[in-house]
Amino acid sequence: MRVEEAVLPGVGRKFTITVQSGDRLVIVVHHSGKRELQYFEAGEDGDEPIMALDLTDEEARELGAILAGVLFHPEAVGDTQSKLGQKVIEWIKVLPGSKLAGKRLAELTLPPGAHLLAVDRPGAPLIPNPSPEVVLEVGDTLVVAGSREAVEALMRTL
Amino acid sequence: MHPSVEAFALAAGLLAFGAALVHRFGFPPLPVYLLTGLLMGKALPVQDLEPLPSLGLLLLLFSVGLEFGPDRLRGLSGKAVQAGIYDALALPLGFLLGLFFGLDLRGAALLAGAIYVSSSAVIVKLIIDLRRAANPESEVVLGVSVLEDLVILVLLALLGGQGFQGFVLSLLLAGLYLSLGRFLGPSLVTFMENLSDELVLLLGASFTTGTALLFQAAGASVGLGAFLAGSLAASLGLRERFERLFGPVRDLGVALFFLVVGASARDLFQGLTPAVVALALLGLLLKLPLNYLGGARAGLSRKRRLYSAFYLVPRGEFNLVLGALAQAQGYPLVAQVAVLLVLVSIPLGAVLTRFAPELGRILLRETQSRPARIP
Incomplete structure (x- = not known):
């Protein structure tokens, strides 16, 4: 993939992305936050776009997050999986009545190959590399990573 | 109530009506502001609108300085510079x-400047309104605009002062602002x-x-002052913030400013001589082939070269x-x-830019269909 960047004074910034197949994507990020997307197919003389799309700032960010493999809707927690090659990342929410609530992390037994990366507590800063002393509360989200089997085994035990 | 409120309400209403009218046809509103002024100028108490139109011009020049200041030179591609050199032959x-x-x-020299410099503000607005920002010619055209504005900056610093003292002060002030930034x-x-937004x-x-007044007091060009204030602000890292904060105020001021320009053009047309018309037409025609050749140097396709020449029409x-400078220095012609040039080139440029694809098809049809027949 090749990315070329150009400043458009008064308008914003233009990114020309050429992917492996030779197709091109031109993205203009306007000062107003608007994004303009144009798609050019490889092999064509490349003068007129096949597709053009306008996105608002919010839409563009959402699309970017989806493209980056990060789904961030809290409702979707539980089946949110992000692939890192053969490894996966899983977000596990502590629901009311869960046996995790009130437990210290030290009491938690993780299957080999699964690792606890962070605890996300609503209204508080993210707790990265949480210490064993952290006590889980209802509403917390555990961020777990590891091999697919280990993470799925962990999910089954909860 | 102050009479300016009445005048403002009338003007804003007329402008909104005009803009709404052309919006339906996907046409940019800028030329309509000029035409509204031209048509309704007699009925409008234009004088009462002050100081909004004057502020509009200052803010316009400020934001041009913000976006097209000397620091943009570093980001210019070689192709834009090549096109800009051809473009500068207009001088x-x-x-x-x-x-x-x-x-x-x-x-x-003043005439050469008026023929040479396209309006980066109008071009930017046309490019955004007509959704041409992603096109390859837009990059070249905007790069050429950066060069044009810098050349005019030098020209204004050289010619802006009245008398030798004004000349020296003008150059000193411009140098001071640039080095401050x-x-x-x-x-x-x-x-x-x-600092907070407010x-x-x-x-x-x-x-x-304040900068505009300072430059005026020094006998230099007010416009130069506003432009330099903008480029100084850009070097303070305030470009995006000012663009966001000033954008709406500027757009309103600019709309009123163009309305007033249109209204005051009625007097101009009464004193129109063949020499004025001939010079304006020659000036418009002069740049088209230069920009077409410049587009070729920048590696644009034939169609895009034509587009880029059209985009650069608006003054x-x-x-x-x-x-204003020429008037003050005794060159009414x-x-x-x-x-x-402004009155003719903005509507003309808007039409040419809007219908560039259609015009390109008509003008370049012969040469385009020829290779298709060979097989």
């Missing part, structure tokens, strides 16, 4: 044209980031108008600055040409 040609029409050196800018960026807005407004803010 000597315009100068010769001025001499041919019996102007002295100073007058001819260059050397003081980087260290002040974080300080500026901590403070930045107020500081910006007083800085722009605007700097023509009005040069026109140049002033008339400069203003007539």
